Every structure is written in structure tokens, then in C-alpha cells.
Amino acid sequence: MSEPTVAPRKPHRITTKIDWWRAAVQAAAVSSSASPGKGTPALSTRMPMPANGPLSTSTREGQSTRVHILDDPMPDYGEHEATDDPLQVLRHSTAHLLAAAVVELHPEAKYGIGPAVQDGFYYDFDFGGKSISEADLPAIESRMRRLAQADIPFVHEVLPRKQAIEEFAKRDQIYKVELIHDKVEGDEVSVYRTGEFLDLCRGPHVRSTKDLKAFKLMRVAGAYWRGDEKKPQLTRIYGTAWQTQRELDDYLKFLEEAEKRDHKKLGKDLKLFAVDDRVGPGLPLWLPDGATIRRELERFIVDEELSRGYLHVRTPDVARLDLYRQSGHAQLYSEYMYPPMKFEDGEELELRPVNCPHHIVIYQTELRSYRDLPLRIAEIGNNWRYERSGTLAGMNRVRAFALNDAHIFCTPDQLMDEVKGAIDLALYFSKVLGIDEFSYQLSTRDDVKDKWLGTEEQWEDAQAALAEALESMGQTYKRGVGDAAFYGPKIDFQVRDAHRREFTNSTVQVDFQLPQRFDLEYVAEDGTRKRRVMVHRGAAGAMERLFSYLIERYAGAFPTWLHPTQVVVASTKDEFNDYAQEVGARLRASRVRVQVDTRSERLNRKIRDARLKKVPFIAVVGEKEAPAGHVNVNDRTDKQVEMPLEAFVSMISAEIAERRR
Known part of the structure; x- marks a missing residue:
């Protein structure tokens, strides 16, 4: 489980590299404090x-x-x-x-x-x-x-x-x-x-x-x-x-640029997603191009997790309310849960706010041995959480979302390696996706004891394990007192959107509580039964929140491997439409997403329309290219190169396969 916790969040500041303007302001404040009456x-x-x-x-x-x-x-x-x-x-x-x-x-x-x-x-x-x-x-x-x-x-x-x-x-x-x-x-x-x-x-x-x-x-x-x-x-x-007025002017200019990158605006302009009151607030609709990007993200995430020993599963979006009573969510997470569905026979079903109880049940489908551990169960599962209407924001904060979630069942001796492995996976996802500026927060509990499960010793052990993992990997972090999950501390990967609003994208959490509440055991090497440790981790976070970040990170100009339309083939005249269709068919055969534009429009209009969609490549075909079996390739930097069709297919296929940015 990751994302919102029941603990009330306290304001805290985390400096990231993107805060160039804030660093300048702080430097000015220090300078002016040292020299009253001069400048600021x-x-x-x-x-x-x-x-x-x-x-x-x-x-x-x-x-x-x-x-x-x-x-x-x-x-x-x-x-x-x-x-x-x-x-x-x-x-x-x-x-x-x-x-x-x-x-x-x-x-x-x-x-x-x-x-x-x-x-x-x-x-x-x-x-x-x-x-x-x-x-x-x-x-x-x-x-x-x-x-x-x-x-x-x-x-x-x-x-x-x-x-x-x-x-x-x-x-x-x-x-x-x-x-x-x-x-x-x-x-x-x-x-x-x-x-x-x-x-x-x-x-x-x-x-x-x-x-x-x-x-x-x-x-x-x-x-x-x-x-x-x-x-x-x-x-x-x-x-x-x-x-100073200069700092204010710089900030207002920044806001102009941020507004251009706002994912709600670009999501509408590029037809990526929609929100309709008839469906409900916080319940976005993925339009075809947005759904294409989501499929690519999910394939990338699942393939990488499988290569690292995760086992992917599918679990229902609902469960009996008793399951969440046993996990403690019904008692300590209820403000984020929807009212249960009650039936005539007294059964109560709940839309799941988290995936962890389902994964625990999967663990318990058979008796596990120490040879089975660590067992890494993963899923991109639908979660449902009630958020107040005033907190909803496009795709960034929603009421229904698909969470890249996993639960690692391991022995205490394996805990450190598993935490470090989860951090490494999150770092890898960040590198490939272009999440370049982020910070770590070690979220711990506060002194309000009725908000948390477990003993003080268990919390101290879990917090120490997370801190040691970060420090051993050379990562610096801040502490967020009171920001933990109710069952254990966590590492939050904090990123900022185009408006520099901070949010949690990925988490790694150590949990000693749910194994105890569900009596999770394994057969040790000596034949005795022992309690195992559980790690919750969301390496890429919610698909909706990740999508909102990527829209703003790239201002809609997604890397080629992610873009819903990777190539537009544009004919200069109607007489070259057949060759344009041949080019499109060849690209599709290589699993390139292509749109063939054979409209009776001027070439400049076709190029302009493709540019508005921020398409990575435009392949122009006309009287020079068709007889030679070539294409004239325009990229987003307006660089133009004529090349054989097969050379272009090889070039773009390599760019997609390598997930270049």
C-alpha cells in the first residue's frame, strides 16, 4: 500500500534542484540580513x-x-x-x-x-x-x-x-x-x-x-x-x-511557463483524458491516446518487475469488510474508504482502498518455506479512496486509480537487501521516465499513540532499517514526523509538478504489524514456524499521478517510446498517397504507432497539425522520395534528413526499444 495515510500531514519543506529561484531568494535574505539597510x-x-x-x-x-x-x-x-x-x-x-x-x-x-x-x-x-x-x-x-x-x-x-x-x-x-x-x-x-x-x-x-x-x-x-x-x-x-520586485517578476514568468505545462490543460488539448460530471469528480476517463501511453507504462513496469523476480497477480476490486477489519484499515483508514455495500444476507463488501490484504491472502494460500522467501507479489491494481472534492486535481489526486503495488514477504535477515532492491527499482523507473529531481523523506510516526499500530520497539526497528538502507546507498533524506502509514514507517520519493507542488510518487514501507494481525508464518530451516516481515512498495506509484507528472515533465512532447503517435506520414500530393500508405504499413509491421495523413491539405497544414500533437517524427513523402523508396524525416527540432525507408525503420525501432528520452 502507498500514497495517502491516515496521519494528518504537517507542512514541511524539502529543497530540490528545481528550486533555483528559492535558493537565490534565500541567499538574498542571508545577505540582506547581514547588511541591514542595503538592498532587500x-x-x-x-x-x-x-x-x-x-x-x-x-x-x-x-x-x-x-x-x-x-x-x-x-x-x-x-x-x-x-x-x-x-x-x-x-x-x-x-x-x-x-x-x-x-x-x-x-x-x-x-x-x-x-x-x-x-x-x-x-x-x-x-x-x-x-x-x-x-x-x-x-x-x-x-x-x-x-x-x-x-x-x-x-x-x-x-x-x-x-x-x-x-x-x-x-x-x-x-x-x-x-x-x-x-x-x-x-x-x-x-x-x-x-x-x-x-x-x-x-x-x-x-x-x-x-x-x-x-x-x-x-x-x-x-x-x-x-x-x-x-x-x-x-x-x-x-x-x-x-x-524584491525582480524576484516577483521572475516568479510570474515561471507561472506563465507552468501554466503551459499544466496537465489538466494539456490533457484536454492533446485529448489524453477527460473528466465529466456525469461520471463524477475524481473519476477521469482515459481517452484513446492517454490509454495508449498508460499501456506502454504498464508494459515497461511489469516487464522490469518480472525481470527482478516479482510475480504478478490479479485480485478483485472488492472484498468483505471483515478483511479490512482484520488489517486495521476499517478502524484507522476509514476516512478514505467508501461506505460498504450491504446485502440482505448481512454480507458487507467494500471497494478496496489498498491491495495489501489481497496479497496477504495470496501468501496464505499455501504453507510457505524459507526456500520460498523472499516472495515478491506485484500488481497494478485498481484502488478506490474517498478524497474531498476540494482536494481533487485532474489526474494528480483522484478517487479511483491504478496503483503499481507490490508486497515482499521475507525473513528479517533478508529485509535490508529487499528494501535496497525496492529503492533501486524506484530509482531505475525514475531514470528511464525522466524524473530527474526528487528527494527522499523518511516518514515516521508522531506521539499520538492511538493513530498507530504496534510497539515502540517495532517502530524503532523499522525506522532504523529504512534509514540504514538509504544511508548505505549514499542517499540523503529528511524526516516527516507524523507522515507514516498507520502500520509502519516509510520512505517517500517526493517530486514536484510544473507548479512546484510537492507530492509523493513512490514509497517503500516496512511493516511488522500486518504479519502479526494475519499470523503470517513460514517454515524455517530447522522446521519451526516463524513470523516473517513484510515490505510494501510502490515503485512507480499510481498510474494517474505518474501520468500527470509525465505530461508536465515533457509538456506533452513525450519520448518516442511513450508517444501515442510516433510517426505521421504526410504526402505532399494526392498522387503519392499510395506510397504514404506503404510507408505506414511498413512502420506498423515493425510495431511503430503511425498515422498516415493523406488529406487534401497543403503540406504545411499537415506538418502544423502534427506539431500541435507534438509527434516525434514526421515522414514526408513526395515526388523525390517515392521513386527512391525514401522518406524525408522531420523531428521535433525541425531537423530534416532524407533517408531510405528501411534506415528510418531501423532508427526509430532502436529509439523505441532503448526507451530513449
């Missing part, structure tokens, strides 16, 4: 705690620093993780600036939360039934700039709990009052004032609004209060903020 506004140095307790007010006189960071941890108000990242501090302050501007323009507005997020910030508002759209953003942004120029200080105060509730209540800020009741422990409440605007906040912030110079409001979306569909839907305004 200085941000963030850690302030020592006064002897008499927490800072109560951020003042500006005589201070060269622009951020006050409290050494004692402030309470969690549901906004964000505490950070001393200068850019995140600046963005959080800009979120406050946004809320202050909205309240000035719309006094009736009630504000929810406004954290810094990757590449920007947002704030949630309740406008009391008033419709706010992107057409309203310029006016809000203009008011933000006016407030920024007014040089208003960010003032930090710690209020008695009762006074804080009264302050927000008299402003009719019901969401802040709710947060104080639900999230704030103790008798003191941390708030920040920016002029007349008051916000429940841990900080830290920049010193003054004048330090907020390079920002832009981006879009408007809907969001349920506190992520609960039973609570009011608020208006979420997104923005981005940077330390």
Missing part, C-alpha cells in the same frame, strides 16, 4: 528572550532587525508551523496586510486564517453572502499598497484570554473567537496589531508594512472553514510575495 529589506534574526518573560510588543526604534522570533514556543492557532524562514515570515505578514485591506474595504467581512504557503500566502474570508471574484482583486491590492506605504508597525501583544475573546467579539470576528475556544490553551493569547487591524497570531512578522513591497494577489477560490464540509464555505484569496 532585512529579515529575521533570532531575538533573545528577555529575563522577565515573552516579548509583548514589537517596537521599531533602535532596532536593525525586522522580525522578532520568540524563543519559547507559541501556541498553535491552526495557521502554520512556526518558522524562522525569512521568506515565509514575509509572506505571513503579507497575509495580514491582505486581511487588513479587506476589512477596510468590506467592514462586514469576517476573517478566518491566513498562513504562508509554498510560494505565497492565502487568507479565508466570510463576506456574508457577497460575491467576491478575481475582478475585485485589483482594488484590494491597491488598498494593500496604500497600507504598506503608510509604514504601520506590526505590534505583538499577549492578552488575557477573556480580553482577547472580547476584543474579537466586539469586532464580530466569530471565527477568531472559535479558534481561541478550540485551539488556545492557557490564560494568555498571542495577537498582532497592524493599525486598527487585530489578528490572532503566534508570529513572527516583519517590523513594518513598509517592508512589504513585492506582492501580488493571484486568484480566488472556495474553502470550507477548517476543512470541514459541514462548516461554512469561505472565500479564499491567494497571493504571492517576494523580497
Whole structure:
């Protein structure tokens, strides 16, 4: 099993090579912090705690620093993780600036939360039934700039709990009052004032609004209060903020390019997949060209797994609910599961959210010996998981997907080699598919014990095994506390889409729990029965998510071996249509996917249409090529070469067989 876990995800940052712009921003922040007053506004140095307790007010006189960071941890108000990242501090302050501007323009507005997020910030508002759209953003942004120029200080105060509730209540800020009741422990409440605007906040912030110079409001979306569909839907305004105008301009240019690569747009333009409300959200339809790419991916994955000793199986999409009760999914994974199908005889069937219980049952179809281990059972199996409609995104996050999944049953002595083998397979898939930038996260459990199965010792052993495997292969990694599966820790291969949103593509998980719950044993060499270890691994992840990544990675210009149409044969005139058909037939005989264009159109139109489909090769045939048995080959770089047909067949066949990028 891989992908979403029941443990709530906490924000974390992982730097990858693709973050060239973020590295530049951080370097600028360090430089400007060292030289206040020169270039970019200085941000963030850690302030020592006064002897008499927490800072109560951020003042500006005589201070060269622009951020006050409290050494004692402030309470969690549901906004964000505490950070001393200068850019995140600046963005959080800009979120406050946004809320202050909205309240000035719309006094009736009630504000929810406004954290810094990757590449920007947002704030949630309740406008009391008033419709706010992107057409309203310029006016809000203009008011933000006016407030920024007014040089208003960010003032930090710690209020008695009762006074804080009264302050927000008299402003009719019901969401802040709710947060104080639900999230704030103790008798003191941390708030920040920016002029007349008051916000429940841990900080830290920049010193003054004048330090907020390079920002832009981006879009408007809907969001349920506190992520609960039973609570009011608020208006979420997104923005981005940077330390300099140049960095902002560079980011906006990046977004233009990312938009061109967006898999939802390209999926529609290239007719790869579709989503229709009559079928349902999160249930994409694979169109013929998209299905062709999927078949190629599955063949590649299955063939490689078979060559590495995996045994591929097929299992049903449903099972009795009791199977998931035994595995623990019904108790600890229920938020991702659909309601069971209940029948008159009392039987309850469940759409499977994972494949592991089915593979365990296959293991138990016969008594296994130590000679049978390691046993590697693999499947590209359909999984069904409930995702809230607001989290669905094209092919990247769906409700029905095909998961490249495998479960390795092994002895404790074999565990390390099997984990390393699973990592190596994921690395091989990444290399061939062009997943060049990724990072590793070792996802572990947190201290909330009722979310996890097993003993502390079992978890420590499993975590140590995964860490040792990564380190022995020379791989660096971050830790994601609380991101583990409920039955064990895992290694997550984190990649980013064209918008630099991070997601998990592959996983390797060590599990001591399900072997115990299912009493999985093998006959050891001495004839005794012993418990075996189980490794869950998804080397390529879900086909849908992988597909979304590849669309954006290649901007639709897939490598030849993956492209649904590898060659377009275009005739220059109708009299050469018969030869064009001969060329097409010869290519098909070599298992090349080809389209023969014999329309009564100009050659330039035929070439243009093939270019729009991002076809790797266009073979032009006309009065020069037909008599000689040649083709004039155009590739995606506009390079043209005339060659014998058989030479072209050999060339493209080799490129496909070698899966060249």
C-alpha cells in the first residue's frame, strides 16, 4: 500500500534542484540580513528572550532587525508551523496586510486564517453572502499598497484570554473567537496589531508594512472553514510575495511557463483524458491516446518487475469488510474508504482502498518455506479512496486509480537487501521516465499513540532499517514526523509538478504489524514456524499521478517510446498517397504507432497539425522520395534528413526499444 495515510500531514519543506529561484531568494535574505539597510529589506534574526518573560510588543526604534522570533514556543492557532524562514515570515505578514485591506474595504467581512504557503500566502474570508471574484482583486491590492506605504508597525501583544475573546467579539470576528475556544490553551493569547487591524497570531512578522513591497494577489477560490464540509464555505484569496520586485517578476514568468505545462490543460488539448460530471469528480476517463501511453507504462513496469523476480497477480476490486477489519484499515483508514455495500444476507463488501490484504491472502494460500522467501507479489491494481472534492486535481489526486503495488514477504535477515532492491527499482523507473529531481523523506510516526499500530520497539526497528538502507546507498533524506502509514514507517520519493507542488510518487514501507494481525508464518530451516516481515512498495506509484507528472515533465512532447503517435506520414500530393500508405504499413509491421495523413491539405497544414500533437517524427513523402523508396524525416527540432525507408525503420525501432528520452 502507498500514497495517502491516515496521519494528518504537517507542512514541511524539502529543497530540490528545481528550486533555483528559492535558493537565490534565500541567499538574498542571508545577505540582506547581514547588511541591514542595503538592498532587500532585512529579515529575521533570532531575538533573545528577555529575563522577565515573552516579548509583548514589537517596537521599531533602535532596532536593525525586522522580525522578532520568540524563543519559547507559541501556541498553535491552526495557521502554520512556526518558522524562522525569512521568506515565509514575509509572506505571513503579507497575509495580514491582505486581511487588513479587506476589512477596510468590506467592514462586514469576517476573517478566518491566513498562513504562508509554498510560494505565497492565502487568507479565508466570510463576506456574508457577497460575491467576491478575481475582478475585485485589483482594488484590494491597491488598498494593500496604500497600507504598506503608510509604514504601520506590526505590534505583538499577549492578552488575557477573556480580553482577547472580547476584543474579537466586539469586532464580530466569530471565527477568531472559535479558534481561541478550540485551539488556545492557557490564560494568555498571542495577537498582532497592524493599525486598527487585530489578528490572532503566534508570529513572527516583519517590523513594518513598509517592508512589504513585492506582492501580488493571484486568484480566488472556495474553502470550507477548517476543512470541514459541514462548516461554512469561505472565500479564499491567494497571493504571492517576494523580497524584491525582480524576484516577483521572475516568479510570474515561471507561472506563465507552468501554466503551459499544466496537465489538466494539456490533457484536454492533446485529448489524453477527460473528466465529466456525469461520471463524477475524481473519476477521469482515459481517452484513446492517454490509454495508449498508460499501456506502454504498464508494459515497461511489469516487464522490469518480472525481470527482478516479482510475480504478478490479479485480485478483485472488492472484498468483505471483515478483511479490512482484520488489517486495521476499517478502524484507522476509514476516512478514505467508501461506505460498504450491504446485502440482505448481512454480507458487507467494500471497494478496496489498498491491495495489501489481497496479497496477504495470496501468501496464505499455501504453507510457505524459507526456500520460498523472499516472495515478491506485484500488481497494478485498481484502488478506490474517498478524497474531498476540494482536494481533487485532474489526474494528480483522484478517487479511483491504478496503483503499481507490490508486497515482499521475507525473513528479517533478508529485509535490508529487499528494501535496497525496492529503492533501486524506484530509482531505475525514475531514470528511464525522466524524473530527474526528487528527494527522499523518511516518514515516521508522531506521539499520538492511538493513530498507530504496534510497539515502540517495532517502530524503532523499522525506522532504523529504512534509514540504514538509504544511508548505505549514499542517499540523503529528511524526516516527516507524523507522515507514516498507520502500520509502519516509510520512505517517500517526493517530486514536484510544473507548479512546484510537492507530492509523493513512490514509497517503500516496512511493516511488522500486518504479519502479526494475519499470523503470517513460514517454515524455517530447522522446521519451526516463524513470523516473517513484510515490505510494501510502490515503485512507480499510481498510474494517474505518474501520468500527470509525465505530461508536465515533457509538456506533452513525450519520448518516442511513450508517444501515442510516433510517426505521421504526410504526402505532399494526392498522387503519392499510395506510397504514404506503404510507408505506414511498413512502420506498423515493425510495431511503430503511425498515422498516415493523406488529406487534401497543403503540406504545411499537415506538418502544423502534427506539431500541435507534438509527434516525434514526421515522414514526408513526395515526388523525390517515392521513386527512391525514401522518406524525408522531420523531428521535433525541425531537423530534416532524407533517408531510405528501411534506415528510418531501423532508427526509430532502436529509439523505441532503448526507451530513449
